[in-house]
Amino acid sequence: MSHALLDIEDLKTHFPVRSGWFFKRQSGVVKAVDGVNLQVNEGEVLGLVGESGCGKSTLARTIVRLVLPTSGQIRFAGLALQDLSRTALRAIRPRIQMVFQDPYASLNPRRTVFDTLAEPMLAHRLVPRNAVAREVGALMEQVGLAKRSMRKYPHEFSGGQRQRIAVARALALQPQLILADEPVSALDVSVQAQILNLLKSLREQRGLTMLLISHDLSIVRHMSHRIAVMYLGRIVEIGPADEVFSRPLHPYTRALVAAAPVPDPDIERARRRIILKGDPPSPLNPPDGCPFHPRCPFATAECAQRVPALEEHRPRQQAACIRLPEIADTPI
Amino acid sequence: MHLLSIENLRTRFHTRNGIVRAVDGISFAINPGETLGIVGESGSGKSVAMYSLLGLVPSPPGRIESGRADFEGRDLLACPEKELRAIRGKRITMIFQDPMTALNPYMKVGRQIMEPLLLHEHCGPREAFQRAAQALDAVGIQDAAQRMDRYPHEFSGGMRQRAMIAMALITRPALLIADEPTTALDVTVQAQILALIRQRQEALGMAMILITHNLGVVAGACERILVMYAGRILEAGPARDIFHHPMHPYTSALMRSMPSLQGSGGELFTIPGMPPDLMSPITGCPFAPRCRHAQGICRSAPCNLQEMETGHGTACVRVQMGELDSRTP
Numbered sequence: 001m002s003h004a005l006l007d008i009e010d011l012k013t014h015f016p017v018r019s020g021w022f023f024k025r026q027s028g029v030v031k032a033v034d035g036v037n038l039q040v041n042e043g044e045v046l047g048l049v050g051e052s053g054c055g056k057s058t059l060a061r062t063i064v065r066l067v068l069p070t071s072g073q074i075r076f077a078g079l080a081l082q083d084l085s086r087t088a089l090r091a092i093r094p095r096i097q098m099v100f101q102d103p104y105a106s107l108n109p110r111r112t113v114f115d116t117l118a119e120p121m122l123a124h125r126l127v128p129r130n131a132v133a134r135e136v137g138a139l140m141e142q143v144g145l146a147k148r149s150m151r152k153y154p155h156e157f158s159g160g161q162r163q164r165i166a167v168a169r170a171l172a173l174q175p176q177l178i179l180a181d182e183p184v185s186a187l188d189v190s191v192q193a194q195i196l197n198l199l200k201s202l203r204e205q206r207g208l209t210m211l212l213i214s215h216d217l218s219i220v221r222h223m224s225h226r227i228a229v230m231y232l233g234r235i236v237e238i239g240p241a242d243e244v245f246s247r248p249l250h251p252y253t254r255a256l257v258a259a260a261p262v263p264d265p266d267i268e269r270a271r272r273r274i275i276l277k278g279d280p281p282s283p284l285n286p287p288d289g290c291p292f293h294p295r296c297p298f299a300t301a302e303c304a305q306r307v308p309a310l311e312e313h314r315p316r317q318q319a320a321c322i323r324l325p326e327i328a329d330t331p332i
Numbered sequence: 333m334h335l336l337s338i339e340n341l342r343t344r345f346h347t348r349n350g351i352v353r354a355v356d357g358i359s360f361a362i363n364p365g366e367t368l369g370i371v372g373e374s375g376s377g378k379s380v381a382m383y384s385l386l387g388l389v390p391s392p393p394g395r396i397e398s399g400r401a402d403f404e405g406r407d408l409l410a411c412p413e414k415e416l417r418a419i420r421g422k423r424i425t426m427i428f429q430d431p432m433t434a435l436n437p438y439m440k441v442g443r444q445i446m447e448p449l450l451l452h453e454h455c456g457p458r459e460a461f462q463r464a465a466q467a468l469d470a471v472g473i474q475d476a477a478q479r480m481d482r483y484p485h486e487f488s489g490g491m492r493q494r495a496m497i498a499m500a501l502i503t504r505p506a507l508l509i510a511d512e513p514t515t516a517l518d519v520t521v522q523a524q525i526l527a528l529i530r531q532r533q534e535a536l537g538m539a540m541i542l543i544t545h546n547l548g549v550v551a552g553a554c555e556r557i558l559v560m561y562a563g564r565i566l567e568a569g570p571a572r573d574i575f576h577h578p579m580h581p582y583t584s585a586l587m588r589s590m591p592s593l594q595g596s597g598g599e600l601f602t603i604p605g606m607p608p609d610l611m612s613p614i615t616g617c618p619f620a621p622r623c624r625h626a627q628g629i630c631r632s633a634p635c636n637l638q639e640m641e642t643g644h645g646t647a648c649v650r651v652q653m654g655e656l657d658s659r660t661p
Contacts (some may be wrong), residue, residue, distance in 0.1 A: 188374055188607075200599070222592075259519045261551065263551045279491070
């Protein structure tokens with residue numbers, strides 16, 4: 001296995017829930033990320049899939065320290081982020097950058113593209129002031145924008161162009177790791193493909209490592225080397241992209257793959273769909289034991305008793321399900 | 333005999349900055365019991381077309397400039413508001429994308445489901461309550477009678493969408509219009525809701541117009557598909573033909589630009605440029621500026637849907653003239 005650029009160990013991010021209008025008391029805890037172990041290797045694209053509320057965005061925000069973890073370790077290039085001083089952390093920050101979902105909300109409407117792209121370069125002193133304009137222009141061309149539009153404001157661009165600006169902003173600091181949180185889900189199909197191709201070619205040119213978060217299985221499949229499946233704050237399966245899609249292990253992954261609509265009427269009509277009961281449970285009140293057991297067609301009494309650990313069931317493919325030895329070959 | 337037949341519908345928005353041609357002359361029909369899918373990207377006019385039928389386009393600035401929509405012997409676009417009100421919510425009902433904003437947050441869910449019965453069928457409150465509870469039960473909500481007393485925020489996203497479906501179907505409409513009914517839902521819940529809609533549709537024998545941008549969803553659910561772009565229908569035909577044998581470059585480009593679940597990892601096909609600005613009048617084919625097969629004629633010849641094979645029509649002039657093999661995007 002190659003060297004892990006990002007190494008996450010037993011990471012937990014919990015949010016206290018307070019109620020009452022004056023003497024606010026803590027009435028519960030949302031366990032958004034609840035014991036995640038994950039390695040992202042240098043140069044790879046790791047796709048993270050899961051439904052809304054499963055904690056995938058919180059995980060990304062915890063990695064860049066927009067949210068502080070409750071416990072656990074995040075190591076980037078061998079450095080434990082929580083032990084670093086403010087100055088040392090500041091030196092690390094440019095190396096991890098994020099691309100957000102909504103390019104309408106993530107760009108400052110009052111700043112020109114030039115301002116948005118120049119600020120990080122100047123703040124981190126990567127580029128001398130007199131060379132900034134040239135750098136910004138070069139960056140814009142790399143992401144497929146005309147450099148003459150650098151004095152324009154975000155509202156003068158289309159959604160796809162805005163997402164290009166967001167990608168350029170992430171690249172301005174020459175990061176090693178990009179966290180892309182649903183980078184194309186706010187875009188139309190025909191524009192999605194443009195941005196996905198851009199991310200892919202930039203990754204190859206610059207040898208970037210990427211954590212790609214999406215709820216769209218086909219996008220993750222297209223972009224990733226490995227895929228991690230998250231459910232209610234935990235990773236339930238992780239493995240090579242081809243394997244996870246063609247031979248999913250965990251019952252949740254199987255249901256997810258089976259539920260994804262395929263744009264072909266013949267396949268759609270012929271396939272047997274696994275329809276799960278119920279909705280994903282609330283992270284405020286998660287079930288005991290395996291988080292998936294209330295919806296799982298294979299659940300037994302034992303599943304409600306303990307949280308299963310991720311174990312390797314096939315080479316490089318791990319899943320967290322105690323019943324796997326029995327059900328691995330049973331169709332749902 | 334068609335259930336609904338629309339001819340030359342044009343809806344425009346007269347804004348301060350100019351006239352937006354949201355729907356620009358579309359014609360189509362749907363048969364009783366049929367499922368018709370309308371696909372298109374945002375701004376293609378698919379929702380506005382449906383809102384126009386039901387008199388839901390805010391006016392001003394919206395204005396229906398021309399067209400007919402014949403439904404059960406009446407022209408929906410010409411009939412007075414009072415008659416339309418008797419059809420809307422009874423014979424034609426609608427499910428919207430986001431059940432949180434479509435439901436009234438201040439009203440108990442049960443009351444909202446009873447409302448069509450009280451208004452349209454003049455049911456007594458007791459009968460309406462019973463029928464509403466049955467309807468909730470039929471869409472798979474457990475303990476339906478107790479849930480009637482809950483407010484929308486006490487329901488999960490999937491349950492709210494189920495409640496919306498119960499409400500839309502309670503008057504046994506002849507036509508259900510579902511506008512992106514699963515876009516706000518998770519993948520596993522989306523599969524549940526689509527299966528539910530189909531099952532109820534078969535049980536009640538109603539027709540459905542399913543509006544979505546998700547080609548996977550229409551592939552599974554629809555018999556016939558319309559592809560809309562910039563307020564026009566560019567292609568119309570049976571689902572299998574549209575997917576396996578598209579006859580408009582836009583349709584084939586759209587299909588090829590989607591990553592597939594089988595995965596190839598290669599570069600995705602992209603459509604250059606952006607959809608046109610609907611404020612400036614478009615002559616010729618609206619897709620021509622982005623189409624790699626466009627020639628001079630595409631920018632001048634009128635963009636009209638023409639049937640090429642049984643039930644399968646295209647608005648591409650070059651395919652119509654036999655110059656273009658439909659399979660090359």
